[in-house]
Amino acid sequence: MTFKGYRRKDGSVGVRNYVAVIPTVGCVNEAAWRISREVDGCAPFLHHQGCCQLSPDIAQIQRVLVGLGNNPNVGAVLLVSLGCETICAEEVKNLISPKKQVALVRLQELGGLTSTVAEGVQEARNLVSEIRQDRVAADMRGLTVGVKCGASDATSGIAANPATGAAVDMLVDQGATVIFGETTEVLGAEHILANRAIDKAVGTRLIEKVQQMEGRVKAFGVDMRGGQPTPGNIRGGITTIEEKSLGAIVKGGNRPIKGVLEYGESPTSPGLYFMDSPGREMEFLTGVVSGGSQIILFTTGIGAPQGFPLVPVIKITGNLKTYQRLEEHMDVDVSNIIEGTESVEDAGNRILDSILEKASGKPVKAEIAGYDASGINTNIYATGPVI
Amino acid sequence: MHRKALVIHKRDNVAVAVSAIHAGETVIVEREKGEEVVLKDDIAFGHKFALVDLEPGETVVKYGEIIGQASKKIRRGEHVHVHNMESRRGRGDWEKP
Numbered sequence: 001m002t003f004k005g006y007r008r009k010d011g012s013v014g015v016r017n018y019v020a021v022i023p024t025v026g027c028v029n030e031a032a033w034r035i036s037r038e039v040d041g042c043a044p045f046l047h048h049q050g051c052c053q054l055s056p057d058i059a060q061i062q063r064v065l066v067g068l069g070n071n072p073n074v075g076a077v078l079l080v081s082l083g084c085e086t087i088c089a090e091e092v093k094n095l096i097s098p099k100k101q102v103a104l105v106r107l108q109e110l111g112g113l114t115s116t117v118a119e120g121v122q123e124a125r126n127l128v129s130e131i132r133q134d135r136v137a138a139d140m141r142g143l144t145v146g147v148k149c150g151a152s153d154a155t156s157g158i159a160a161n162p163a164t165g166a167a168v169d170m171l172v173d174q175g176a177t178v179i180f181g182e183t184t185e186v187l188g189a190e191h192i193l194a195n196r197a198i199d200k201a202v203g204t205r206l207i208e209k210v211q212q213m214e215g216r217v218k219a220f221g222v223d224m225r226g227g228q229p230t231p232g233n234i235r236g237g238i239t240t241i242e243e244k245s246l247g248a249i250v251k252g253g254n255r256p257i258k259g260v261l262e263y264g265e266s267p268t269s270p271g272l273y274f275m276d277s278p279g280r281e282m283e284f285l286t287g288v289v290s291g292g293s294q295i296i297l298f299t300t301g302i303g304a305p306q307g308f309p310l311v312p313v314i315k316i317t318g319n320l321k322t323y324q325r326l327e328e329h330m331d332v333d334v335s336n337i338i339e340g341t342e343s344v345e346d347a348g349n350r351i352l353d354s355i356l357e358k359a360s361g362k363p364v365k366a367e368i369a370g371y372d373a374s375g376i377n378t379n380i381y382a383t384g385p386v387i
Numbered sequence: 388m389h390r391k392a393l394v395i396h397k398r399d400n401v402a403v404a405v406s407a408i409h410a411g412e413t414v415i416v417e418r419e420k421g422e423e424v425v426l427k428d429d430i431a432f433g434h435k436f437a438l439v440d441l442e443p444g445e446t447v448v449k450y451g452e453i454i455g456q457a458s459k460k461i462r463r464g465e466h467v468h469v470h471n472m473e474s475r476r477g478r479g480d481w482e483k484p
Binding site: 153154155157158184187188189192214217218219220221222223224225228234236237239240241242243246247301338339340 | 390393395403404405431432433434447449450452455467468469472473474475476477478479480482
């Protein structure tokens with residue numbers, strides 16, 4: 001089983017070939033966005049972090065900025081800095097693989113927005129021409145797939161998530177790496193995942209991460225319902241977080257869980273991993289892309305429309321009405337599982353086919369719609385206060 | 388025949404409607420064996436109804452696992468949702484200050 005991708009100097013294989021334009025602090029999103037808009041082949045990743053935050057968050061944000069730069073879909077990086085932010089732009093530049101070209105422009109040094117955009121556009125054009133290359137065949141060991149469910153309804157747990165879980169098992173068996181997560185959406189199902197951990201230490205770590213997340217929720221002294229499950233989940237028939245979690249975890253398939261990753265951390269060997277991460281799309285997708293995912297499987301019931309600027313996001317739904325109503329955003333329909341006319345295994349095979357096709361260059365619906373080509377629907381997860 | 392409701396696991400005490408069902412309708416669900424349930428409420432697509440009577444505090448089971456508890460008395464065939472069941476997790480409102 002192979003796909004065709006862009007072989008990088010560090011040995012990784014991209015399924016897309018972008019110059020990532022990444023601000024080191026939210027204050028220069030404007031400049032980063034204007035630069036990327038001017039140059040074909042650029043993809044902006046915008047966010048609202050990088051300054052006036054405590055050191056654990058700053059460390060996490062730095063890890064993610066570096067991780068995004070190192071993602072195989074990124075051929076080269078243009079960092080856009082303000083100059084006075086807490087994040088050290090040079091450090092981010094130096095921590096990205098030495099085998100990847102990284103340019104840096106700084107607004108306070110260059111004399112403002114206009115001159116920074118002009119300089120940035122020049123740098124970006126040079127980088128785009130540097131990374132031009134053809135696709136070559138690569139095996140599945142070169143593929144990391146992120147898995148997410150969003151805007152779930154009762155069909156998610158009985159169709160889209162089990163079918164995706166079947167595809168995840170096939171990916172892992174083929175030597176690929178798969179990252180799932182959404183720690184909040186494990187509450188009530190953590191015992192099942194812990195039993196699938198490769199050893200006791202991994203299982204214990206997973207339970208600890210769930211307890212920490214639940215602790216942060218309880219510290220507010222309120223019922224989390226309305227936040228999780230969301231009002232949309234509740235309208236779709238999901239009553240409690242436990243019910244949502246039990247339906248959500250099946251998207252991670254049945255293979256042993258090899259490790260628990262910090263938010264944005266990259267796995268070091270193939271297999272199935274759990275990333276400590278929130279359920280919200282903007283932050284979750286960033287985490288798995290920073291962790292090296294070149295492609296994302298995203299299941300939905302009610303219909304989540306967004307993609308991600310650096311990676312193709314494949315939308316899978318088991319709700320036929322959603323597939324028909326939101327066809328602009330849906331890639332794979334697995335509603336036949338509910339009708340009883342297709343097996344979970346067969347639907348999983350169709351998802352795997354879609355991965356190979358999209359990894360080899362065929363655009364997903366989010367890319368066709370340009371959702372999110374502007375890079376504005378993304379953020380980096382932080383757990384502490386903005387100060 | 389088009390199926391109207393699913394029991395996901397044999398230990399479950401709720402079923403999931405896979406098409407809209409009206410109050411008064413009788414549906415057949417497959418648990419240990421086929422059984423008839425008379426619906427007491429309208430059930431929307433994706434929503435749950437009880438297969439047994441439940442007292443407040445009794446656990447609601449779906450996917451063969453506990454998904455919460457009854458917050459009111461629930462009778463067989465009734466809609467089971469936020470009006471009569473609740474979560475046991477993430478309950479900051481249950482914590483003593």
